[in-house]
Amino acid sequence: MSAARAAEPALHQEIDSLVARRLTELKITPAGPSDDAEFVRRIHLDLTGVIPTSRQARAFLDDRAPAKRRRLIDALLASPDYALHMARVFDVMLVERRVPTITSYDVTTADWRAYLTEAFAADRPWDEMVREILGSDGAEAKRPAAVKFYLVRDVAPHSLTRDVGRLFLGVDLQCAQCHDDPRFADYLQADYYGIYAFVERMKVHPVMPRGAQVAETAEGKTTFTSVFTAKKGETNPRLPGGDMLADPAPEKGKEYVVKPGPKERGIPTYSRRLKLSEQLPRTETKGFARNIANRLWAQFFGRGLVHPLDMHHAKNPPSHPQLLDRLARWMVEHRYDLRGFVRELTLSDAYQRSSLLPAGAGPPPAEAYAVAPLRGLTAEQLRWSWLQATGRIDQHYAKLDAAAQKPAPPKKSEPAKTAAPKTDAAKTAAAPSSGPEPAWKTRLAANQALERLSATLLTAFAGLPGQAEGEFQPVVDQALYLRNSEKLLPLLADEPGTTLARLGAMSESAPLAEELYLSVLARRPTPVETGEVSRLLSESKTPAERRETLQSLLWGLLLSAEFRLNH
């Protein structure tokens, strides 16, 4: 860190002063800080995609160290689960659960997941990732999985144009496909076709026996006509707000490295695709830094400073213009360091507020960031949290450890123990030299069995293909699934090593209630809740009834809004 920069306040402090300034203007009193239980659950969900175990929650709640929140943030950021979680988030963001029309013309889920996870584990800067994703034709020796972004969209130029704009620049130019957008003066048909020109020469090139690559031609003019005015236009590649590229005139006969043929994948001498990958992920590109800053902000605060995330335009200004500028500038100054950015967001008081409203106050507007939002868990967070709450993750890793006959196996997500293991965790993530395989890779492979166990759960909660993850929108099929699906019952069985088995071995109802609440809700029960547990247990006469009661208690809490939401 340079001396000049060291003098500046840390980003999280600037976030707080800018959010506070706006709250004063709005005359809104913010909620108080989250209590430790709110915080420990929220930070685990946001940094590792899963609620803490009862052990982790208890350890954090009982930790008296004043700096324990910062320590937990750093420990979680250093764990392999951070990379796994961010990979899931960016998979959903970039792919939006699409499958190509011909499903085999795709990068496998496993390869794509590994690609993203490795990128987050290795802290690859965002501009570098985007350069790779937009530049890939799937034929690279290194990291060919980056071509997924193109393949899941069938390499269809309209679909790519829209999503390059939305996902990397924060502008949804869809309406401008057919005419200048009447709603916003800054969404022009010429902008749409400027991006379109970059991608329109590409197409799918199937590869035997499965998969596909991207082929590209060396010619093709990009023209368009407004359906409103019938005005015609022609363009070379151009990013919104930028200059039009002058494509070099190809030397006759030297247009191609590989000429397209019935079996040959066309590779032009001059590739507009590579131009896009070179031109777009740059600080000078309008919207590039702001888009990623705004998207990550939304991930942690439930809403973008610009909202919706792909509606950056003059008529939709940010709720906190100065703050968004500052976040974007930080990105640039820190070379698009996503992990460092996330750390600053989570260190802020604004992030660490309680979701309880100040006494007597009505709900403040969401864009004031006065109170922690109630966010639905994503399908992925929900799946992993079910597995965690029911004890399946611990059980699975204990089995694996036993099979490997390690004497003192480290458990999944253990870094959340706030005391010593922080450095160990940092080591496992940063230094794959400790084993033949980096920690994230081992974890991805080992998690597969747990994913199979919860496959229908994910399906029931996954959003629609091709749609961005929107606001929390629960649907009746999900309630029916959680109440009635036979496929869910295995997760609620009391096999050895599960939460239910652990609870079943406890005779006193007070510690049992505590273990139940810590396991499912990452907090200790209130006296009323302990009372409910002990009353229900006292009603069960036989051991079989007692087991059923325990199952009902666990199941009921798993269906609660408190479990369903990140709060």
Add this chain to the structure above:
Amino acid sequence: MSRRRSNLAVSRSTVSRRTVLAGAAGALGYGALAYPLRAASAEAPRKQLLLLFLSGGASQLETWDPKPGAKTGGPFRSIATSLPGVRIGELLPHSAKIMDRLTVVRSVNSNIPDHFQGHYAMQSGRIVPGYPVLGSAAAKLLERPGDMLPGYVSIRRDGPKAYTDIGDAGFLGAKYEAVRILNNRPPENLLPPPSLKPAVADTVERVRRAANDRFGRGRAVAPLPSYDTTYEQAKVLMQRREIFDLAKESPADHDRYGKHDFGQHCLLARRLLQSGVSCVRVTHFDWDAHQDNFYWHQVRCAEFDRTLVTLLDDLEHRGMLEHTLVVISGEMGRTPQINNLGGRDHWGRAWSVAMAGCGVKPGLVYGSTNDTGTEVKDDPVKLGDLFHTYLTALGIDSHGMYEIGGRTNPVADPAAKPIAPLLA
């Protein structure tokens, strides 16, 4: 033409305006229309939508727009209908008798000769992807507070054609995605697992409710009721799962709707509409006759024609047609040119769509094609105009906007508009 159900007494004094008109048609030979089963209700009944989707693309020349004698006309004759001067294909003898109650557009130019695009575009009224289809849109726009049943149900047989399942709800989200009924099987998870004791389910529900009460205190309510509501809806669906149970319909209804897929699906559609589901789509397959077009259309039309008339008749009788718009469309028509295999191919330039029921003018044939059916001659209709028309017929402002998640989107293509002459 005898009355189909002679055992049902007809009381003219209780018939609606529409059935009086239809009664006049009855005098011309079509009967059994005037038997209102509608319960008296202070509240105006909700408008409802039934889309009969002829997947694969029905031939306009063998159905609504015959060209007998033309070189493109094929072997079938045309027949007179209950509308003086209007003739349709002889494969639709039953429909011909109720032409005075149908609204047919003969001048559709969607210009999409493709299954995938056509399925999406004809249902969403747009070419650009990502918009909700008619059933999802209408489910959203017709929704009332307190609705417990799903807004949109899609019925088809299992198996063919991925393109029938292109995303329904678009940016409206999963709540407005169709509940899919395949082969008349009810949706999943309407019953608790057999191994689950009722006592356990009760305790689960008690624990869940108590936990939600506690959590809600002191928090912004926004997402909490929507989550609770899904459990209320689940309970209602479990209690009312018989709405998906065709065995509850009389053997007589099974017979007259037909035992084939389409008949059974239409019977279920009527049952669901009657139960309060606002939009239903029934997909009728196998119209994609690249070979032996004329044989295939005989087979398909036989099923379609009789069931359609039974259905409309039944809806009318129950007083449902007054507030139900029935749309009959496929993703495209078929080429006037007959290919070497006796087939007709994909075609979007000049074809037909039909409607009946609420909001549209009965007994109207709109637009025309030239003598060989190769081009639209009068009153060309774009797919965006049809979408506007459907919504307007349902009492929805088709120039309105969706406001979802801070995003404004036009309900229907702003470059298109409702077709005024079609609207009642």
